[in-house]
Amino acid sequence: MKKFTAILICAFLLSSCTLEQFFLLPVPTPTLLPTTTNTATLAPTFTPITPTLTFTLTPTLVGQFTETLTPEFTVTPSIDPSILVTPITPMPSIEMTGFLSVVSSGEWFYKGQDCSPSSVKLTAQAADSAGTSWVALFVRLKSKQSGVKSVWTLIKISSTGSGIFTHELLGDDIKNSDLYHNAWVQYQFVAYNLNEVEIGRTGIFSESLTLFDCIPTPTSTSSPTPIVLHP
Numbered sequence: 001m002k003k004f005t006a007i008l009i010c011a012f013l014l015s016s017c018t019l020e021q022f023f024l025l026p027v028p029t030p031t032l033l034p035t036t037t038n039t040a041t042l043a044p045t046f047t048p049i050t051p052t053l054t055f056t057l058t059p060t061l062v063g064q065f066t067e068t069l070t071p072e073f074t075v076t077p078s079i080d081p082s083i084l085v086t087p088i089t090p091m092p093s094i095e096m097t098g099f100l101s102v103v104s105s106g107e108w109f110y111k112g113q114d115c116s117p118s119s120v121k122l123t124a125q126a127a128d129s130a131g132t133s134w135v136a137l138f139v140r141l142k143s144k145q146s147g148v149k150s151v152w153t154l155i156k157i158s159s160t161g162s163g164i165f166t167h168e169l170l171g172d173d174i175k176n177s178d179l180y181h182n183a184w185v186q187y188q189f190v191a192y193n194l195n196e197v198e199i200g201r202t203g204i205f206s207e208s209l210t211l212f213d214c215i216p217t218p219t220s221t222s223s224p225t226p227i228v229l230h231p
Contacts, residue, residue: 098132098191098200100125100163108210111171111178115214119170124189126200129163133194137167139174141211142184149186150176165189171211185209 096102105121112118126132137155142148153175157165171177174185184207191200 094205095201095203097202098127099189099202100127102189102202102205104205104209107208108212109169109171110212110214112214114216115212118214119168120185120209121166121168122187123164123166124157124202126159126163126165126191128191128199129159131193131199132159132163132165132191134158134192135165136190136192137165137169138188138190139169140186141174141177141180142186142206143180144183150174150180174211177211180211181213183211185211 094102101124103123105123106117109117109120122137124135124137126135135157137157139153139155141150153173155167155169155173157167159165169185169187186204186206187209188204189200189202190198193199
């Protein structure tokens with residue numbers, strides 16, 4: 001009986017161990033898969049480099065006047081054409097029928113021989129050098145103040161070759177020049193053939209040449225001062 005009881009106890013213990021092994025099986029631990037984390041890649045940030053502007057302040061002086069230097073002595077010279085300022089105006093076209101060119105050696109000259117220049121050279125080139133026998137130069141004066149004109153003066157010019165006709169004009173060549181002061185000299189060329197037939201004529205050059213009066217500058221001379229003797 002005791003033996004049977006011992007066998008039952010052993011059988012019971014064995015069965016308990018089997019059930020414990022059955023019910024106490026190890027629970028498998030789940031393997032966690034790695035979690036993929038998408039990390040946003042930040043775009044590079046560009047910091048613009050702005051140059052440093054340097055401003056130079058220029059002070060504006062309010063109420064300041066520019067000093068004008070006034071010479072102690074003012075000398076008023078006589079009329080000098082070289083310092084006269086003439087407004088630039090478009091020159092009208094001059095008719096050149098029968099002529100290729102007309103040239104003046106200057107824009108002014110003086111009466112008499114005491115002032116320079118005392119003459120001006122006028123040159124005309126005829127278009128028909130072989131057919132032009134001679135050229136007439138017509139000259140007159142025109143007042144710059146009133147516009148009054150003198151009578152025409154005719155000057156006959158011979159060719160110097162190749163259809164070139166030149167005349168050295170003096171103030172005394174113009175009629176009534178003593179009645180006009182600082183006046184315009186108006187001139188015109190007319191070409192003739194051997195039969196005295198007109199074959200060419202220019203327009204009138206009206207305000208491109210001036211005849212000035214010659215006023216010599218007086219020179220001071222020293223005279224001895226008389227000595228008065230008192231008795």
